[in-house]
Amino acid sequence: MSGIPPGDDRRDPDRIDRRKHPALSGHLELLSRMSGHLAVTLNIDDTIQKALGLIVHFVKAEAGSMFLLEDNATRLNCKASVGPVNINGLVLEADEGIIGQCVTENRSRMVRNVSEDPDFDQSVDESTGFQTRSILCAPMNAQDTRIGAIELINKQGSDGLFSEPDLLMLQTLATAAALAIRNARMAEKLVAQERVNREIELAIEMQRSLLPKPRATTFPVCGINLPAHEMSGDFYDYFELEDGRICFSLGDVSGKGMDAALLMSKTASLFHCLGKSIHEPGVLLATINKELCETAFNGMFVTMVCGIFNPETGATILANAGHEPPLLHATDGSFRAFPASSPPLGILPLEAGIDGIIDESFRLDGGTLYVFTDGVTEGTLGNGRCLEVEGFRDIISAHANAPAAGRISAVIDRLRESSQQRHDDITLLAIDDNANRPHRMSADNPAKLLARLKFRAHAEELQHVREAVRTACEQSGCSPALAQDLVIAVGEAAQNIVRHAYRGVDPGEAVLEIFLENGILEFRLLDSAPPVEQGKVQPVWPEDLKPGGLGVCLIHDIMDEVEYLDTPSGNGNILRMAKFIESDKNGT
Amino acid sequence: MEHDVTVRKGTTVVALKGEIDLDNSPAARKLLLDSINDASRVLIDLSGVTYIDSSGVASLVEALQVSKKNGTGFALAAASEPTRRVLELARLDKVFTIHDTVDAGLTG
Numbered sequence: 001m002s003g004i005p006p007g008d009d010r011r012d013p014d015r016i017d018r019r020k021h022p023a024l025s026g027h028l029e030l031l032s033r034m035s036g037h038l039a040v041t042l043n044i045d046d047t048i049q050k051a052l053g054l055i056v057h058f059v060k061a062e063a064g065s066m067f068l069l070e071d072n073a074t075r076l077n078c079k080a081s082v083g084p085v086n087i088n089g090l091v092l093e094a095d096e097g098i099i100g101q102c103v104t105e106n107r108s109r110m111v112r113n114v115s116e117d118p119d120f121d122q123s124v125d126e127s128t129g130f131q132t133r134s135i136l137c138a139p140m141n142a143q144d145t146r147i148g149a150i151e152l153i154n155k156q157g158s159d160g161l162f163s164e165p166d167l168l169m170l171q172t173l174a175t176a177a178a179l180a181i182r183n184a185r186m187a188e189k190l191v192a193q194e195r196v197n198r199e200i201e202l203a204i205e206m207q208r209s210l211l212p213k214p215r216a217t218t219f220p221v222c223g224i225n226l227p228a229h230e231m232s233g234d235f236y237d238y239f240e241l242e243d244g245r246i247c248f249s250l251g252d253v254s255g256k257g258m259d260a261a262l263l264m265s266k267t268a269s270l271f272h273c274l275g276k277s278i279h280e281p282g283v284l285l286a287t288i289n290k291e292l293c294e295t296a297f298n299g300m301f302v303t304m305v306c307g308i309f310n311p312e313t314g315a316t317i318l319a320n321a322g323h324e325p326p327l328l329h330a331t332d333g334s335f336r337a338f339p340a341s342s343p344p345l346g347i348l349p350l351e352a353g354i355d356g357i358i359d360e361s362f363r364l365d366g367g368t369l370y371v372f373t374d375g376v377t378e379g380t381l382g383n384g385r386c387l388e389v390e391g392f393r394d395i396i397s398a399h400a401n402a403p404a405a406g407r408i409s410a411v412i413d414r415l416r417e418s419s420q421q422r423h424d425d426i427t428l429l430a431i432d433d434n435a436n437r438p439h440r441m442s443a444d445n446p447a448k449l450l451a452r453l454k455f456r457a458h459a460e461e462l463q464h465v466r467e468a469v470r471t472a473c474e475q476s477g478c479s480p481a482l483a484q485d486l487v488i489a490v491g492e493a494a495q496n497i498v499r500h501a502y503r504g505v506d507p508g509e510a511v512l513e514i515f516l517e518n519g520i521l522e523f524r525l526l527d528s529a530p531p532v533e534q535g536k537v538q539p540v541w542p543e544d545l546k547p548g549g550l551g552v553c554l555i556h557d558i559m560d561e562v563e564y565l566d567t568p569s570g571n572g573n574i575l576r577m578a579k580f581i582e583s584d585k586n587g588t
Numbered sequence: 589m590e591h592d593v594t595v596r597k598g599t600t601v602v603a604l605k606g607e608i609d610l611d612n613s614p615a616a617r618k619l620l621l622d623s624i625n626d627a628s629r630v631l632i633d634l635s636g637v638t639y640i641d642s643s644g645v646a647s648l649v650e651a652l653q654v655s656k657k658n659g660t661g662f663a664l665a666a667a668s669e670p671t672r673r674v675l676e677l678a679r680l681d682k683v684f685t686i687h688d689t690v691d692a693g694l695t696g
Contacts, residue, residue, distance in 0.1 A: 459611035466607075466639065484670055488677070491641050495610045499643075550678055551642040557677050 030058045034176055044184040048080040051177040052150065056082040058173075059166050061152035063130070066140075067092065067099055068148035068181070076100060076148060083153065085128040097121040102137040103149045110167045111135040134161040138170045140178035147178045204230055207261060210268045212238050216456075216508040218528045218572075220311050221248055222405050223429035224412060226375075226422075231261030234373050234427035235268040239275070246311060247275045250429045251304035252323065252373040254344070259300065267292065267302050267345070281306040281319035282356035285345065289321065289357075292346035301346040305371045307431070309364070314433040316369065319359035321345050324374050327389070329396055330367040337389075364433035368404060370396065371431075375424035382417035403528050403571045404432040434528065434571045450475055451514040457498050457527065465494040465512055469523070472514040476521055478581055486579060489558040490523050492551035493575055497527045521579045524565075528572035590636075591619055597694050599661070600627035605636030608644035617647035624654050629661035631693040634671045645678055652684060665693035 034054050048066050056064035063083025067076040076099065078090040095104045098119050102109050114120040114132050125132050136152040152170060154160040211225055223236040233256055238248035249271045253260040270288045278284040285306050292302060303323035309316045318326065322344030325337035342357035350357070372392070379387045392411060399410045408428055415426060450472040455461040469490045473483035490512070497510050510527040556562055561578040589612040592603040600623050608616050623630045632648070634640075648664070655662035663685040667675065675681045687693035 459609065462609050462611060462641075463607060466609075481673075484673060485677075487639070488641070488674060491609065491639075495641055495643065498610060550645060554642060554674070554677050 030054060031172070031176060034173065034180075044181060044188065045079065047180050047184045048177075051173075051180060052080045052082050055150060055170065055173045055177070056152060059136070059152055059162075059169055060156045061136070061162075062154035062156055062160070064150065064152045065090075066148065066150050066177070067103070069094065069103065069146055073146060076103065079148075083130075085130045087124065087128070090124070098135055099137050099149050099151045102139050102151075103146060106139050106141065106146065108138040108167055108171050109135070110137075110162055110164070112161045133159075136162045136167055136170050138167070138174040140174045140181070142175075142178040142182040145182070147181055150174045150177065200230055203258075203261070207231060207265060210235060210237070210265060210272075212236075218434075218509040218511075220309065220404075220432045220434060221246055221429065222408065222432070223250070224408055224427065226412065226426040228375070228422040228425050229256065231258060232425045232427075233257075233260035233264050234375065234425040235264050236371070236427055236429045237268055237272055237275075238429070239272070241276070241279065241308070244310070244312065245279075246309045246431075247279070247307075248309060248371075248429060248431060249275065249304065249306040250323075250371040250373070250427060251302050252375075252425075252427070254299075254301050254303075256424075259298065263292075263297070263300055263302065263346075266295075267304065271304075271306065275306070279308060280356060280359065281308060281317050282341075282359035284356075285319045285321045285342070286350050286354070286356045289345040290349055293349045296346055301344040303340075303344045307359075307369075307371075309369075309431050309433075311433070314364040314366065315361065316364055316431070317359050317361050318369075319357055321357060324372065324377065326369055326371040327393070327396075328362070328364065328367055328369050329393075329400070331365060333397060333400070335393055364431065366433050368396075368407075368433065369431040371429040373425065373427045375422070375426040376411065376415070376428055378424060379415040379422070379426060380418040380420050381414060382419075384418070384420075387411075387415060401571070403530060404430040404434075406530065432571065434567070448516045449513060450516050451512070453512045454509055455494075455512065457508055457510050457529075459495075459498055462491060462494055462498065466491050468512060468514065472516075473521070476516050476581060478521070482579075482581065485558045486521070486523075489555045489577060490525070492554050493523075493525050493577060496551055497525060497529070519581055521581045523577045525575045525577075526567075526572060589616060591616075593619075593623065595627075596690075599629040599631050599694055601631045601633055601690060601694075603633035603636060607639040608637060608647075609639065609641045610643045613641070613643040613647050616644060617650060620647055620651035621654060624651055624658060624660045624662065627660065630655065630663075631687075631690065632662075632664045633666055633690050633693075634664055635666035635668055635690070637668050637671045640671050640674050642674075642678070645674060645680065648684070649680070663687055663693050665690045 034051055052064055052066045063081070063085065065078050065081040065087055068079050070077045074094050076092045076094055078087050081087045092100055094100055098109055098111060098117070101119060111117045111120065112134050114135055133154050137149055139149045140147040150170060152162070155162045155166065215222070221238045225232055225234055225236060233253040234251065236250040238246055240246055251264070251267055253264045253267065267288065270291055274284055274287055278287060285304060303321060305318065305320045305323045305326055307316055307318040318338055320326065320338055320340040321342045322340045325339045328336045330336065338360060377387055377389050377392055381387055381391070395411050395414055396407055399407045402410065408430055411428060412426065451468050453464065453468045455464055466487050469487045470483060473486055478486065494512065508528055510525060513524045515522040555577065559577040560580050563576050565574040565576050567574055589608050590605040594601050602619060602623050604616060620632070652662055665687040666689050667686055672681070675684065
């Protein structure tokens with residue numbers, strides 16, 4: 001310690017001399033303590049109670065209360081009270097009594113002697129037994145917003161009357177309290193908003209889980225749903241029935257936002273559940289309609305398409321309730337639309353005696369059926385125009401040779417060219433009749449199918465491919481040496497599918513078919529990967545020692561004919577490899 | 589694919605067995621390269637190989653190239669019929685030194 005006595009302010013000219021300004025020093029200390037208290041708590045009730053306790057203590061009042069405006073500023077509610085009587089919860093009209101005037105007129109009041117003030121309401125004293133002699137009242141405002149007021153009653157001491165400095169003090173403290181309350185309210189709002197955000201995130205996750213999981217690229221149905229905002233009012237779904245057919249659906253709920261999203265979830269769930277037992281699309285939609293009508297809300301409705309597709313035959317049954325017409329893109333390049341046969345769902349129940357809306361049966365014949373929402377056709381392009389159905393057809397036609405997922409991506413890419421904020425969800429479903437079609441036995445193709453093996457395009461499946469070739473060679477009477485060569489060639493071709501065709505893509509399925517016809521052993525390998533560029537399958541011996549190139553050399557060396565066939569739908573690849581085996585069987 | 593590594597007469601003998609295809613050729617490649625890096629002379633016994641595809645052949649080719657760079661002795665031995673056929677088809681039967689038997693490879 002130095003020799004300077006306590007209270008000597010020579011070292012700090014700004015320091016307040018407590019002996020000269022005892023009141024000011026005390027005020028600042030109180031403000032500092034109050035700010036400290038209010039800074040650590042964001043709980044409003046806690047804030048209010050602590051602030052009032054400090055104010056009452058410092059101004060040396062017998063009692064105090066804090067009233068906050070509620071119900072659109074029509075009422076004053078006592079949220080905190082200090083003193084002999086607890087009046088928490090006391091509700092006054094916004095302009096009632098001295099405190100009401102103080103708030104309404106936004107001015108402080110000091111009533112030194114209440115017995116002389118006509119505004120004083122005796123009823124509280126009468127009901128509580130407390131005797132009010134003098135009142136100090138200051139309004140609380142924060143940024144021009146009226147929050148309420150603080151009222152102090154009876155100065156402690158002999159006459160119990162407040163003085164002018166007490167009022168000034170209260171005014172200062174009321175402003176600090178008002179800011180603290182406003183901050184606490186904002187914090188509460190933020191916390192509430194955060195909670196809502198978390199719940200929305202969960203809802204988004206839950207809604208995404210209603211969409212079907214992506215399947216292998218060879219699965220005939222694929223779709224996409226891009227919500228414009230957090231939640232989607234569109235949905236699509238598909239699943240396999242026990243008989244191998246695929247039930248699919250796509251819908252669009254009127255309106256946007258959370259209510260549309262909830263109705264979407266309900267409709268999607270109804271489809272997923274009822275679709276497993278009702279195998280007539282028209283009846284299924286009518287049943288969903290009945291359910292939606294029973295719980296109709298706010299005039300909301302759903303446009304929906306539902307169908308059943310047989311991947312073996314391409315046979316399709318389709319029902320359309322008020323939805324944009326689905327389009328069938330046939331293998332000859334033509335398009336056919338399927339307009340709605342009934343109004344949207346959720347508006348009116350069907351007439352008595354009718355159990356389903358009209359559905360339509362047709363075959364895809366190697367083509368693709370597209371079902372989409374108006375978010376696709378009304379989506380904005382880079383040039384600011386809408387895509388329209390014509391634009392959609394153009395993109396699909398231009399990418400006819402790509403797999404279905406690639407065609408969908410092409411449409412989405414075009415719609416993403418626009419920098420404009422999307423207003424509508426984009427949902428698109430493709431039912432692709434690619435499976436098995438080019439290889440189905442027909443009257444003009446009497447070849448004998450020796451084997452058909454569907455395999456995952458994965459390295460560990462290659463041994464099954466080789467085994468199938470070995471067995472077929474044995475059945476067709478090939479010599480062991482030739483069989484060994486054919487195993488090498490087909491093994492390399494299958495390996496190429498695994499290595500190249502599915503590069504960067506989730507391994508899908510491929511198919512090996514082995515035919516025997518007129519002494520020709522024919523192998524066909526089918527995959528649904530992007531079409532192979534013909535130039536890349538020419539042998540480049542001997543420079544190219546890379547296994548891929550080497551494999552192609554081996555295939556060409558062993559096989560008599562190697563070619564890629566056109567796939568009717570333009571999807572995937574068919575590699576045909578043929579070997580003349582008659583001479584081998586004759587031992588020549 | 590199975591394998592067996594032994595050291596005989598100062599030569600690391602790597603015996604590959606079973607089918608070598610895309611599924612296990614990465615493991616075969618690692619085994620061959622590790623052997624070449626650890627030994628001064630490596631002999632690959634192919635007598636137990638029942639099938640080898642182009643990815644397996646590529647591993648052998650890469651092993652040959654690395655051994656040339658490293659100065660490690662590298663040869664194949666006792667090629668099974670399926671292995672011999674693939675190497676013939678790939679015109680690689682003259683690129684590799686292929687001994688008829690492992691014993692011949694050890695003395696050769």
